[in-house]
Amino acid sequence: AQSVAQPEDQVNVAEGNPLTVKCTYSVSGNPYLFWYVQYPNRGLQFLLKYITGDNLVKGSYGFEAEFNKSQTSFHLKKPSALVSDSALYFCAVRDQYNDMRFGAGTRLTVKP
């Protein structure tokens, strides 16, 4: 069975600094990898995905993620964090049979 791990419950960064939210996965076959963001009292919003091709994918709000097959990782990054980026971030993996698994989530706090 596939699985997703987000090793950090909480990530704190200062505004203007780069941020990284980590994600590792386990799946048989080719993975489809996703990042979602959840703001307070809202549903999840799609940020970006990796399907195939270039290992660096760019998404909404200046976020990007790097797919690393050898390390089975898909870390979310942003060069310069904003206070408004503070939210709960979920990594997810979906296989070709539509089995979808989410990580436990990482709470990102960006301090002014």
Next chain:
Amino acid sequence: EAQVTQNPRYLITVTGKKLTVTCSQNMNHEYMSWYRQDPGLGLRQIYYSMNVEVTDKGDVPEGYKVSRKEKRNFPLILESPSPNQTSLYFCASSPWDSNNEQFFGPGTRLTVL
């Protein structure tokens, strides 16, 4: 506007009183799914549906039922709710192909006393 809607958004009920949470999408998506979100556990899939009249269990289906009589609707039914079903519930939809992202509803916060 493309969206997934859920009703009600908030519900407080008592043990054993049957309830239904509705979910509807206007994007003609084949795939629909229900999740529950609990602190420290992320989102866990309850049931999903690949198309009309096709449903299957997710990771935590016990105590829940679903139906998919129409493409746009995917209600979640709790026949006899219990306090351990107190949670935040999300409905989501996507096109059939598994390389597509899901669109999420706003969530339903359920409290079972």
